Amino acid sequence: MEIRELRYFVAVAEELHFGKAAQRLGMAQPPLSRAITQLERRLGIALLERTSRKVTLTAAGGVLLAEGRAILSAVTAAERRTRRAATAHPSLVLAVKSGTAGELLTKLLDAYAAEPGAATVELLLCEAHQHQLLQDGQADVALLHLPFDSAAGLDTEILYTEGQVAILPASHPLASRSQIRMADVTTLPELPMARWPGPSGSYPEGPGAEVRNLTQLFQLIALGRTTVVIPESASADLRRDLAAVPVLDAPPVATAIAWPPHSRLRAVADLVRVATRL
């Protein structure tokens, strides 16, 4: 099985249409058809059921689609990392959600910079899905929030855990309470919970506002359009017109440092060691 064949198969499996897949791949349809047929023949397995009107995945095809996606991103990751390792002074790319872990991040960067032989750390600020950045090699290490961010296939080390707070307009009746419960906020019909985009970039269904980052979120909360339950530390330096109320029964959130499992970079190992000692 070759990368080329995998790329072709993934395209067809995602489009479920040979013509569109060929267009996406920048090639003509006939060689694509042939390549897929040949892949199936070599594996001795049907990956797609095709009529002249519809293409569907077989069970085996579904498995190969999942595995193939992982392999393709691993390949682009390998290229990126190899290329980066070839530069004179390879830097370390740390992915963090903007607005996250303010104090921890400062301490971590300071402590690591003091290490002998420390690499320069580039910060890759993102809205979410650091997971993908690690998988396809755009980042070397990431700070993420468990269990919200997926850590599938990553090595992690938990740095600390904290409770969660609800963010409400300062004028809201619940804002003056010293603590509340999940049920108190999730059942407010006038304040539906905000929705965040999934890994594909699309939003789940629901009544709440669609947001991408804390600034958007806080603005919408101030306008009385939505509310949210987030880790305590993300509510530091809150706007005057917002209030943070501890939510007793919200699941605790762990901030973890994560890296791809076969990373051999000395800088990653150093940074993780420093982080766990903080």
Place this chain on the structure above:
Amino acid sequence: MEIRELRYFVAVAEELHFGKAAQRLGMAQPPLSRAITQLERRLGIALLERTSRKVTLTAAGGVLLAEGRAILSAVTAAERRTRRAATAHPSLVLAVKSGTAGELLTKLLDAYAAEPGAATVELLLCEAHQHQLLQDGQADVALLHLPFDSAAGLDTEILYTEGQVAILPASHPLASRSQIRMADVTTLPELPMARWPGPSGSYPEGPGAEVRNLTQLFQLIALGRTTVVIPESASADLRRDLAAVPVLDAPPVATAIAWPPHSRLRAVADLVRVATRL
């Protein structure tokens, strides 16, 4: 970058000798040289330093070697899993170290078999390194012992934790103690700690005996040649001529269920759910 090129590069990087690598790949040396050169040209990066007497890896080459190995095993895993998914009644392959988790395993298998729509579970008994079996697709799920077994790049769920015991000849002075410390056993000059093979199959340096499984190990302990500290549960049904003494300060061992992160198999999800409920 194609799989073929990666396979070639990994072979050369491991052998550090074009001729031997070509032999291992079953091809002549010149096309191999050319393929590597071309890979380097396309990446725009030197992966190997070569004189006519010696081949060494560059930093970038080292990175690509690590990434490439992971990719190659992911590809063979993808083929195996796809092929397995194509069979009429795909079974679930569970990898366990022989002699491990006796009672837990029985309960797990029974509980899972009672699930509606349960797949048949094939047991893959191995000496160690279930990690590799999951990575290259020979197994779908595994039971492993943290922190001994590597769980890098796997999703895990901890089932339970337990203390460790030292296994000693029944006649040994320490055998009658109700508890001991690590220092007591690691410093016995006449009983050096047994050595287990690493992932490559080779043994670390040391004075202790080389063992592959519990049967071998227990025999050597009974003969007064070695000793070992292992999880409590592995000492159930111990031979008469051996004694198990709790080691107070040995790190606790967790038995976990592990699976590859992008596994979409329903059977894996079911088995994990059942396992965590035990």
Place this chain on the structure above:
DNA sequence: GTGCAGCGATACCTGGTCGGTATCGATCTG
């Protein structure tokens, strides 16, 4: 039911590339 449009498969051609053999050039050994 007939004609048409959409879609995947097939037939056939061309150029690139993969792998093989022969050989060169450099370097270490004795």
Place this chain on the structure above:
DNA sequence: CAGATCGATACCGACCAGGTATCGCTGCAC
């Protein structure tokens, strides 16, 4: 300095990837 070792280069034949033209099947419109 002769010989051995090892990677690179030159050259050749076979194969295969990709392109165009076209076929055959299947819904659908009227």
